[in-house]
């Protein structure tokens with residue numbers, strides 16, 4: 318059978334990884350896919366640089382549409398990123414009858430419904446293993462390996478930049494701003510790190526996992542997104558003293574009334590494997606009713622780890638290229654006509670309806686009755702306390718200090734209830750600063 322022909326849109330870090338790994342593995346990939354997979358065209362704005370990265374047989378063009386117009390190209394690999402030109406090119410590639418492989422989580426989390434519908438109508442595949450957790454085959458695991466399961470919840474460290482920053486903050490006792498600068502200097506954080514540090518990148522990824530796990534459309538607009546910019550070294554230290562680490566988690570959970578979909582810093586018990594994922598590594602825990610708890614760990618970014626995921630998609634497409642579209646694995650794991658129906662029974666819940674436990678830090682006047690007042694308000698609202706930690710005033714505010722930190726861990730409670738109690742506690746004259754609230758996930 319003649320080799321399947323691939324056109325790359327963009328040859329940066331990931332694109333060159335795809336080219337190199339594919340070139341190195343031609344023979345083995347042929348044995349796996351049943352035919353060769355060849356990159357025959359590359360489009361990049363910097364044609365000269367691109368020519369230096371590929372062999373002489375590859376046609377390098379500046380205009381991506383030259384790839385879409387070539388009838389010999391079977392698969393387009395989109396590695397441009399973002400929602401702008403990438404969206405137009407993906408839709409045009411689909412309209413031209415090409416299969417698409419993309420690492421673009423932002424595009425699919427925001428415009429996935431439109432893109433998957435266009436692909437289904439045209440009978441082509443849109444594969445996106447590289448969009449979530451880089452080299453970890455989590456999409457394949459959720460969509461195929463765990464297909465017998467009713468997924469209960471997923472919790473993942475799915476942004477390496479923020480995990481690196483949090484690991485450094487904990488290790489060195491440094492504040493966020495200092496570590497961010499260091500991460501940028503070392504190339505772990507981008508010059509504009511907004512999507513990473515504000516939790517947006519993780520929210521794109523958990524939105525995709527949520528859709529596949531629960532059979533609902535991608536709904537990034539309903540995700541709750543909170544990053545790590547407000548985290549202080551003190552909270553990381555207190556959490557450690559209580560037996561927890563703070564991680565930026567992407568969480569999606571099947572609850573009584575619908576689906577929780579959220580990204581925010583979370584306390585995770587130090588004894589959990591997820592709490593021990595350090596540096597830029599990624600990990601995802603999936604809880605299914607039949608399989609129990611499963612854990613996937615690996616590199617979430619980088620040239621060849623991400624290429625590993627892109628090439629897995631290319632091999633899948635090479636194998637399924639000639640199958641009837643209705644016999645292929647659905648883009649979002651469930652048959653497309655069932656997704657909208659599921660919106661009715663499995664709505665994404667507002668944050669006030671989620672149920673979790675909390676870490677609260679209150680800067681309080683160090684005087685009699687303060688603790689009683691605070692715990693009294695919690696008791697009145699039905700919030701059960703799991704642990705309390707109070708530091709010596711001297712330790713917190715220096716010698717002679719009249720202020721101290723009161724740290725409270727709660728049991729599970731509805732977030733709307735927690736919000737109301739925090740507002741009441743904030744009114745107490747002995748509470749001297751805005752209350753810090755960090756959610757806590759026991760993951761058991």
Ligand code: HSE
Pocket residue numbers: 475476477478479513518617618
């Ligand atoms: N910027 C992402 C991260 C990698 O830091 O994990 C690409 O999704």
